[in-house]
Each structure stands twice: as structure tokens, then as C-alpha cells.
Amino acid sequence: MIKVGLTGGIGCGKSYVADLLRRRHIPVYDTDKEAKRLMMESATIRRGLVDWVGERAYMPDGTLNRERIASYLFASPLHAERINRLVHPVVQDDFLQWVDKQDGPLVVMECAILYESGFDRLVDEVLLVRAPERVCLERVMKRDGASEAQVKARMAAQMSDEERCRRAHYIINNDGGSDVEGALRDIWVKIDRGRLRED
Ligand SMILES: CC(C)(COP(=O)(O)OP(=O)(O)OC[C@H]1O[C@@H](n2cnc3c(N)ncnc32)[C@H](O)[C@@H]1O)[C@@H](O)C(=O)NCCC(=O)NCCS
Numbered sequence: 599m600i601k602v603g604l605t606g607g608i609g610c611g612k613s614y615v616a617d618l619l620r621r622r623h624i625p626v627y628d629t630d631k632e633a634k635r636l637m638m639e640s641a642t643i644r645r646g647l648v649d650w651v652g653e654r655a656y657m658p659d660g661t662l663n664r665e666r667i668a669s670y671l672f673a674s675p676l677h678a679e680r681i682n683r684l685v686h687p688v689v690q691d692d693f694l695q696w697v698d699k700q701d702g703p704l705v706v707m708e709c710a711i712l713y714e715s716g717f718d719r720l721v722d723e724v725l726l727v728r729a730p731e732r733v734c735l736e737r738v739m740k741r742d743g744a745s746e747a748q749v750k751a752r753m754a755a756q757m758s759d760e761e762r763c764r765r766a767h768y769i770i771n772n773d774g775g776s777d778v779e780g781a782l783r784d785i786w787v788k789i790d791r792g793r794l795r796e797d
């Protein structure tokens with residue numbers, strides 16, 4: 599089974615590409631979504647989050663206080679490191695268990711911070727989605743009703759696109775004018791050929 603990492607900065611269009619893949623019946627692990635589930639389910643993460651962020655890390659009904667956690671996490675690299683060290687090992691185990699349950703030839707891990715978290719070690723190939731910074735910024739402000747400063751704080755907690763480009767195996771331009779589906783089809787043929795050669 600080939601494991602593909604799908605990455606790119608905030609707002610580049612990873613979820614957009616992930617949906618195109620799901621439509622082709624390719625299983626995609628949504629790291630943002632699963633991390634949030636685990637941050638509610640795991641007692642270890644809960645304890646750590648309350649220690650670092652305070653009781654207000656959770657709402658009175660036990661759900662995540664995303665706004666509170668985001669303002670703590672994106673305030674400084676030290677804060678980000680504390681949360682990442684707490685959450686990422688649990689996400690890694692969960693991803694590996696999920697992979698074991700899949701039986702298709704290809705699976706995908708969608709993760710904005712694939713390299714920063716070291717999750718790139720868990721996959722065989724990396725597909726990077728790119729768009730100009732201004733386009734990403736405007737998409738996220740529109741999608742989340744976020745301010746420019748909030749989106750820029752998240753961008754600052756992530757690797758530069760130049761660095762991602764140096765490390766990725768495949769790159770898709772999602773600037774709004776490119777043929778994303780066509781590019782994805784071509785890349786998928788290459789990845790699948792590689793898989794067949796290895797089988
Ligand atoms: C801060 C939180 C509460 C914000 O939740 P929210 O629903 O607003 O955003 P969502 O989870 O969909 O993330 C949106 C984007 O924010 C960026 N982002 C999220 N976590 C991180 C992080 N640790 N470092 C850098 N960027 C991040 C990514 O671009 C991500 O795609 C949430 O992202 C979180 O709990 N993050 C910490 C856990 C984590 O690292 N998750 C990401 C992969 S494991």
C-alpha cells in the first residue's frame with residue numbers, strides 16, 4: 599500500500615484536493631479533524647492542554663475551545679511546540695491504526711504541517727498544493743471570517759512554501775486558474791505506476 603502525504607500552507611486548497619480524491623474512492627485521513635477529535639477523547643492530551651492553556655481550553659460541555667487554544671498556540675513558537683508535542687504522538691498512533699484498517703492500494707494523509715510535525719516520515723510520497731500567499735490569505739479570511747492578522751499568525755507558525763517545494767515529490771498549482779483535476783490525474787498515474795513497479 600502506498601501512503602501519500604497531501605500538504606500545503608493554510609488556505610492553499612488541501613481539503614479541496616482531498617475531496618477530489620475521495621470522489622475517486624481514495625481514503626483520506628483528515629489530520630486537522632482527527633487531531634481535534636483526539637484532543638477531546640485522549641485523557642493525556644486533556645490533562646496537558648489544561649496544564650498549558652488553562653481550564654478554558656475546554657468549553658463547559660467538554661468540547662474544545664478552539665478560539666482559546668488557537669490564541670495560545672499561535673502566540674509564540676514555544677506555545678506551538680508545547681501543543682504539538684502533546685498532540686502529535688497521539689495523532690501519529692491514530693493514523694497508523696487507521697492505515698491498518700484500509701485495504702486499498704493507496705491512502706492519503708492530509709496535513710498542513712506534514713514536515714513540521716515529522717509526519718512526512720509516515721508516508722512514501724508527498725504531494726504539495728500551492729497557491730500565492732495573497733490568494734491563500736483571502737480564501738481563509740472569507741472561509742473562516744478570520745482577520746488578516748489571525749491568518750498571518752498561522753502562516754508564521756508554518757514552513758515557507760519554498761522549503762515545502764524543495765522537499766515535495768509532486769506539486770499542484772491551485773491558484774484559481776490552473777487545471778487542478780488534470781494535474782491530479784497525471785500525478786496519480788505516476789504514483790500508481792510506481793506502485794505497480796514495486797508490487
Ligand atoms: C488551533 C486549533 C484549535 C484551531 O482549530 P480550527 O478549527 O480553527 O482550525 P483547523 O484545526 O481546521 O486548522 C486550520 C489550519 O490551521 C493551521 N494549524 C493548525 N494547527 C497548527 C499547528 N499546530 N501549527 C501550525 N499550523 C497549524 C493549519 O493550516 C490548519 O490546516 C486546531 O487547529 C488545533 O487544535 N491545532 C493543534 C493540533 C494540531 O497540530 N493540528 C494539526 C495537525 S496534527
Ligand SMILES: Nc1ncnc2c1ncn2[C@@H]1O[C@H](COP(=O)(O)OP(=O)(O)OP(=O)(O)O)[C@@H](O)[C@H]1O
Binds near residue numbers: 606607610614774
Ligand atoms: N480551486 C479552487 N476554486 C475555488 N475555490 C477554492 C479552490 N481551492 C480552494 N478553494 C476555496 O478556498 C478555501 C480554502 O480551501 P481549503 O479549505 O481546501 O484549504 P486548506 O488548504 O484545506 O486550508 P486549511 O489549511 O485551513 O485546512 C475554501 O473555502 C475552498 O472552497
